[in-house]
Amino acid sequence: MDHSEEPTLARPAAEVSEALTQMLTSTPAAVVVLQRGRISYANAAADEMLELPGSLVGRDVLDLVHPSEVPGLRRRLALHDRCRLKLPPTSFETDLVRADGRVIRIESLAHTIDSDGARVIGLICCDVTARAAQEEQWLRAATHxxxxxxxxxxxxxxxxxxxxxxxxxxxxxxxxxxxxxxxxxxxxxxxxxxxxxxxxxxxxxxxxxxxxxxxxxxxxxxxxxxxxxxxxxxxxxxxxxxxxxxxxxxxxxxxxxxxxxxxxxxxxxxxxxxxxxxxxxxxxxxxxxxxxxxxxxxxRGQVPPGFRPRRLLMPPGVGDPEGRRTSHGS
The missing domain is CATH 3.30.70.270 (Reverse transcriptase/Diguanylate cyclase domain)
Structure with a gap:
């Protein structure tokens, strides 16, 4: 079989790098790279997700999350930074705060990358606010x-x-x-x-x-x-x-x-x-x-609450052969 006319798939590294850069820039998924908790790279989708003035690059990621999420995210980032072994990709959800104050739910796929001797964390993020709200409605309907x-x-x-x-x-x-x-x-x-x-x-x-x-x-x-x-x-x-x-x-x-x-x-x-x-x-x-x-x-009067029969005084000679006044119900 003659393969002489088939196009070659090999491309120069520069062309591959440019294609990857274009893909990261144009993808609707937010892509972020963290180094020691700070954002060293963010594509356009990440900037649009939070609608903050200026670029996300250089910001501390903990400043972008809801205060209730800070402790958990700090522990997660520390685990990625300090672990000597390369951790497998992990998925997690967290709440971010947009420029207008609205809280959005984000699902992130995190993976560690060793780049030029430095440990960085790559995040691929998508907005799951609508899905989370629907799940919350389903959960409430099932439990309330x-x-x-x-x-x-x-x-x-x-x-x-x-x-x-x-x-x-x-x-x-x-x-x-x-x-x-x-x-x-x-x-x-x-x-x-x-x-x-x-x-x-x-x-x-x-x-x-x-x-x-x-x-x-x-x-x-x-x-x-x-x-x-x-x-x-x-x-x-x-x-x-x-x-x-x-x-x-x-x-x-x-x-x-x-x-x-x-x-x-x-x-x-x-x-x-x-x-x-x-x-x-x-x-x-x-x-x-x-x-x-x-x-x-x-x-119904069968067992009156606090029932105590009244003491009835009978006339002499009634109910007592000796004619004594008799008290009943005592």
Whole structure:
């Protein structure tokens, strides 16, 4: 087979270098070279990404990232600089701050390069802000109740497991409460589901407002809510937190001109040692159910709260063969 007329692929080094330079200049991906944390090269796409005045060359890369990202990026760069071995390419994400103050999410592929005896870090970067925002929406949809914005059962289980792992180390006790709203179905049946939805939203806001920022308030299902609170030496007692919850639900709810007074069945448990979270939820559910049954019996007059029979004085000769005045119910 005659290859005499095929073009040769070999090109002078200068032509290859020029082609690579044109490619780096025109590529839509941001390309940056770092040396000891400072930018020694940045293509046009990198300059356009941050829209800062002037070139990025000469700037400290840590001045460009969001303050929350500085410690992590500093450690990453130090690892690349100090490692004697050439590290394999690694991918990571970080937040950068543009000239207008807007924060953008950047994914970077980093690789170490030995150039003229100096260790430099090459970065190929792309803006993934839109993708990160979409992923955040998906994550929130999977872990939060769309009506109230509270954590759902999935996130509740995760929070409970985290608290169980911290119990005995970062916290002394964990309070778990389950609340079941009384009469919620009648609100839906009488005033409609729109009013019922408003009631659930107001309950969620009140519960969040009654508790601390680190406490978890979750919507378990329907009209059931679960509270998880880690307690330390300086924390409020379980009784105090339960009192705050009861007070939050005690005031009437105003719903489109309709006043609704609400009560709730409550089951609570204070844990001193880790337990299976599903077993904990089952236990507070049983406690809540027993509490509601007891309340129902009291409401029907079967077991009045604080019941003490009145002392009745009988006339002489009634009920006593010796004619003494007899006191009953003592």
């Amino acid at each position: 109740d769309p009506l109230t914005g509270l954590p759902n059962r999935v996130l509740l289980i995760d929070r409970l497991e985290t608290s169980m792992a911290r119990l005995g180390r970062q916290c002394a006790q964990v309070l778990v409460m389950l609340l079941d709203l009384d009469g919620f179905k009648s609100v839906n049946d009488t005033h409609g589901h729109a009013v019922g939805d408003q009631l659930l939203q107001q309950v969620a806001r009140r519960l969040r407002g009654a508790l601390r920022a680190g406490d978890t308030v979750a919507r378990l299902a329907g009209d059931e809510f679960v509270i998880c609170a880690e307690l330390g030496v300086a924390s409020p007692t379980p009784a105090v937190l339960q009192g705050r919850v009861q007070a939050a639900l005690g005031a009437p709810f105003q719903l489109d001109g309709i006043t609704v007074t609400l009560t709730a069945g409550v089951g609570a448990i204070t844990l001193d040692e880790p337990r299976d979270v599903h077993g904990v939820i089952d236990e507070v559910d049983r406690k809540m159910y027993r509490q509601k049954q007891s309340a129902d019996r009291r409401a």
